[in-house]
Amino acid sequence: MAPYEALYRKRCMTPLCWLKPREDLTLGTEVVQQTTEKVELIQERMRIAHSKQYSYQDKTRKDLEFEAGDHVFLRVTPWTGYIHDPPHVIELDNIQVKENLTYEILPLRIEDRRTKHLRGKEIPLVKVIWGGASGQDATWELESQIRVAYPSLFESGKFWGQNF
Template sequence: MAPFEALYGRKCRTPLCWFESGESVVLGPEIVRQTTEKVKLIREKMKVSQSRQKSYHDKRRKDLEFQEGDHVFLRVTPVTGVGRALKYVADHSHVVPRDDVEVRDNLTIETMPIRIEAREVKKLRGKEIPLVKVVWSGTTGESLTWELESKMRESYPELFA
């Protein structure tokens, strides 16, 4: 049995594979030319695909411009910081007293994780991404966010003891 077949349980379907010792195989210039052409074709298709995806993204993206005095919502998480900004129509019932919230220069606020509420594994493109639901305590009360388990273990190992 050939090493490829032993390892993968099937015969190799390409001319570029392992052979038993003692076998002699000649890979001529034709196979090299064909392989080079296929690699070029694959690269061209990848460039076209990337360009198409970029154009889709650029069409949907809207640059936000803010003026002094505009009100905005900032999506801020304790671990990753500022995410995105959304323009906001002012409503005085939504105002949080400034004395209660201290925003740092890097636009983060002081919060501490209290406990891990739940765990979940998301599957994305064949990869498994472990997440934890964290209960945070801060000046505005408790809040919940889903965070990467690896980042939380690195930043707050005591939560996993």
């Protein structure tokens, strides 16, 4: 059997092999034997790799069980005339995603102010209320950075009863 046939189990029908079927090739039996052994080794290793991949797939697959009334997310391709049940539809938040797959949460208001004393320095901080998809979060930020990034928050009436 020719090396190509041993590897692919069919005759070579491409211009890469210029031999006609049943044409004798003057190769030593040692070369043919070595090639056949290498092809068999490659096939065996491919079977082992396939078996390992298949076993990994089975380990990561989980059978899921649901009960009546459970809420689940489904990926559905809309059809023409697709009728949905409004109580089961979850509205998505309007989030503007940037090209680097991040999104910006904008500040709603400044709720409080304090000064932190650190090694003889006074660091002015403001408590910022952020609005986002998950509701509202509050963080303490450097007042100087917030003034530069969001100057409109320091206009009269925007800060929790105080003017700056």
